[in-house]
Amino acid sequence: MKSLKLLLVCLLASTIVFAQKVTITGTVKGDLNGKDKIYITDLNAYKDTATIRDGKFKLEIPFKGAQFLVMNAQFEPGYRPVSIIFDQPGDINVFMDIKTKLVTFTGMESPVLYNEFANKIHQMILGMDQALVKKYGTAYPQKGDVNYNNCLLDRDRLYKDGMQSLLKDQASIYPDAYATAYILANEGPRYPLQLQEELYAKMTKKARETEKGKEFFAMIQGAKNSALGSKVTDFTLVDLAGKPVSFSQFKGKYVLIDFWASWCHPCRASFPRMRQVYEAFHKNGLEMFSISVDQKKADWLRAAEEEKLPWPQGLDTKQIAKGSFAVSAIPNLFLIGPDGKIILKELGADPKGGGEIERKLEEIYGKKVGPAIDKSMK
Incomplete structure (x- = not known):
């Protein structure tokens, strides 16, 4: 038996x-x-x-x-x-x-609903194109066309209005679905905080408790926490040597926080210029802290070893990117003042330099970084 x-x-x-x-x-x-x-x-x-x-x-x-x-x-x-x-x-x-x-x-429900949403976006774009053609004669004007700027502005407005309407419908019709949590977590943070909170309020407890539901909530909190003028809440991550690095250890200094990942080519392409910025201002008190959003520690360690950046590194194992800074795309930079408050934030980093944060640092320290180093000349 x-x-x-x-x-x-x-x-x-x-x-x-x-x-x-x-x-x-x-x-x-x-x-x-x-x-x-x-x-x-x-x-x-x-x-x-x-x-x-x-x-x-x-x-x-x-x-x-x-x-x-x-x-x-x-x-x-x-x-x-x-x-x-x-x-x-x-x-x-x-x-x-x-x-x-x-x-x-x-x-299965999730892929069905997700595909339906994608098809609705496709139909929205087709309707948007028709409206632009009716108004400007084309939906995609060439650069230099007399209507180029106005058409692009209208396209951006129509797309944002259409997407916000689709997101509201999705949350209202399918508040319980995993697909809804996934869509809102990915698309919601692109739009005003008020709309994000409205969308989250429509979700059921089941949807909120999914990984994507929790991610969307963290992004909402991050949007609140990362507004210009907001004070950064202290956090601690582990560095490459396994030692803790706390944000509070930079108290009283200007700090440039950089969110990146091993697989992000634009992130890594920006590092040579960031080295120049660090070398120009570190002696005057600027600190940098690069935080990787890699899912695998091994990927982060390998890339960090390849880059050999001279400032502190950390792996985001505590959802700091989302919960404290509402990072939905990388590279994403935050300049924080000696009082711990966010001065500027910048999405993207030009390898040639000249970005808003770099210009602000030049203003703060009263000197220029200098031209970007041409690798081909080395």
Whole structure:
């Protein structure tokens, strides 16, 4: 009897393990012209390929938790990507029409709702283009065109208005969905804080307690905490040697905090210029603190070793980027005064220098950094 019970337990365990996967079954309509491959990746370590046979393909992905994947079809010009999210094991059905470029999902709720939202954005942009063509004769004027600036301003306004409307609808119609939490966490921080709080208020407890729901809440708190003039709350991270580095240790000095990652090319391309800034002003009291948002410590350690930056480094293991500074893109720089208050923040870093923070530092210290070093001249 004991042996039978043990066998049943083992069979049950193997069934549970076997079930932990996401199966993507695809149907493709149209002429492939010999381009029969489907590629899928998480933009990191996971990659897989399927072959389309008789208009069908199948992919099986091990389920290790909520995930974002990008699927590319070889038959699409430029390998047009299709984004997929899921938060549980199960089945996803994808229908792709080569002629119309239509992509639809059935099956698991999260990818279905996420794809529906993407299609709504696509339709919004088509409507936006039509409105611009009606007003300016074109939706995409050439630089130098008399309507170039006005058209770009209208495009930006129409896109922001349209997206805010879509986000409100998503939160109102699907307040309980993981897809909603994912969409709001990714798109919400681009818009006014008042709207973010309105969207978060619509989410149910279930959606708020997902990883993405918590991320969205952290970003809202970060937006409040990182307003110009706000005082930075002390935090402590571990440096490359495993020793603690606290923000409070820079008290009384100007501090430039830089958020970056090993995979961020613009971040790393900016480091030579940041070295020049550091060398120009460190002797006058400027401190720098680079904080990596890498998910894997090994990636951070490897990149930091390659860069060999002379100022303190830290790995963000405490969601400081989101919760204290509302960082949604990198490189992202914050200049903080001797009183611990945020003076300036700057998204992006030009390797040639001349950014707002650099100009402010030149004003503070009364001298110029000098021209960027041309690597080709070395």
